[in-house]
Amino acid sequence: ILNVEQSPQSLHVQEGDSTNFTCSFPSSNFYALHWYRWETAKSPEALFVMTLNGDEKKKGRISATLNTKEGYSYLYIKGSQPEDSATYLCASDSNYQLIWGAGTKLIIKP
Amino acid sequence: KAGVTQTPRYLIKTRGQQVTLSCSPISGHRSVSWYQQTPGQGLQFLFEYFSETQRNKGNFPGRFSGRQFSNSRSEMNVSTLELGDSALYLCASSLEGIEQYFGPGTRLTVT
Numbered sequence: 001i002l003n004v005e006q007s008p009q010s011l012h013v014q015e016g017d018s019t020n021f022t023c024s025f026p027s028s029n030f031y032a033l034h035w036y037r038w039e040t041a042k043s044p045e046a047l048f049v050m051t052l053n054g055d056e057k058k059k060g061r062i063s064a065t066l067n068t069k070e071g072y073s074y075l076y077i078k079g080s081q082p083e084d085s086a087t088y089l090c091a092s093d094s095n096y097q098l099i100w101g102a103g104t105k106l107i108i109k110p
Numbered sequence: 111k112a113g114v115t116q117t118p119r120y121l122i123k124t125r126g127q128q129v130t131l132s133c134s135p136i137s138g139h140r141s142v143s144w145y146q147q148t149p150g151q152g153l154q155f156l157f158e159y160f161s162e163t164q165r166n167k168g169n170f171p172g173r174f175s176g177r178q179f180s181n182s183r184s185e186m187n188v189s190t191l192e193l194g195d196s197a198l199y200l201c202a203s204s205l206e207g208i209e210q211y212f213g214p215g216t217r218l219t220v221t
Contacts (some may be wrong), residue, residue, distance in 0.1 A: 006152075029146070032208065034210075042214075043113075043114075043212035043214055043215065044153075044200070044202075044212045045212075046209050046210065046211070049209055061128070089153065091153075093208070097158070098143070098155060098210070100145075100152040100153040101151055101152050102150070
């Protein structure tokens with residue numbers, strides 16, 4: 001994989017349900033993997049930075065895992081709430097340059 | 111601590127003109143990165159400046175240039191604007207180029 005790929009492109013989830021999406025990145029020259037949340041009309045905000053294979057980070061109902069050997073990261077949201085509606089971006093950090101995925105747009109249905 | 115600021119927030123220009131966008135990073139941050147975001151596309155990296163030096167550059171034509179001043183403020187210039195340059199331009203600052211803090215962006219429309 002030469003680019004960072006995120007799937008799915010968009011996701012509709014019922015309020016209260018849990019969900020997850022994927023970020024695939026080049027596993028060579030890997031330094032770090034970033035997750036950002038980008039709400040409409042706001043700036044992207046950092047969620048997690050992960051560097052080690054097997055890393056797992058958690059912030060409230062949101063968590064992320066990292067597999068650097070196979071080049072993927074999962075973002076999980078437990079018990080989705082309307083305020084979770086946003087585009088979730090991941091970026092692979094290699095040689096001080098972030099390569100960004102196109103994002104997963106999450107819409108929470110009340 | 112004040113966040114990243116960008117000016118102007120909105121801009122309308124005509125094809126062929128040039129434009130300069132400004133970014134003031136968080137106090138103490140020496141790294142400033144610029145990104146272009148168009149509908150349906152992820153963030154496209156333009157360049158990164160660290161202590162007044164361009165440290166990294168993305169795959170954009172030479173019409174896109176930037177600079178950073180001694181106070182870490184950065185400017186991005188686009189010459190000979192094309193319709194395809196219409197986009198949201200984001201800048202982000204960081205201490206060492208790791209976790210980035212984004213500004214609100216400048217929405218550029220080229221007509």
